Amino acid sequence: MPENTYSPSGDDAGDDLATVRNDALGDTERVDVTTSVDAMDNVRDLVDIPSIEIVTRAIVMLMSASAEKLGLAPGASEDDADLDEARKLITALAGLVDAAKPDLGVHAAPIRDGLKQLQLAFRDASAYPDEPGEGPGEKYTGPVRDRRR
Secondary structure, three states, X not given: OOOEEEEEOOOOOOOOEEEEEEOOOOEEEEEEHHHHHHXXXXXXXXXXXXXXXXXXXXXXXXXXXXXXXXXXXXXXXXXXXXXXXXXXXXXXXXXXXXXXXXXXXXXXXHHHHHHXXXXXXXXXXXXXXXXXXXXXXXXXXXXXXXXXX
8 A cells, every 4th residue: 555654854954844755656745844733733633522523513514605605605696606516515414414313412403494494595596496305405304395485
């Protein structure tokens, strides 16, 4: 299996650069090792983060990205909307929420409500809305209907 190897640069000792060789590609690159080490101090090890926190962060990221692709971000216009991308993100979000449902605990209801609002916003933004049950993520959530109508 190819490996990446690290060796301090010979001539340039003290310049905080190192030579990294990638055996798979057969090339070398000089990188600033002080920046990477300092940046590592600010990052929590994944082993220290509870799994539900990682899942919840992923849900929040997918929700935020979906809202942005729907053009719902502050200052966004209708031209900023990308419904194809929004559909993919909302479907991924629905799958993750469905899979994590037993572990979300008290957060499950507000997360499902947020997902439903994104699905309804997608339907409202579509020139030709999908039939109930055919919209993004509805294969995981079931048909989404707006009860206000």
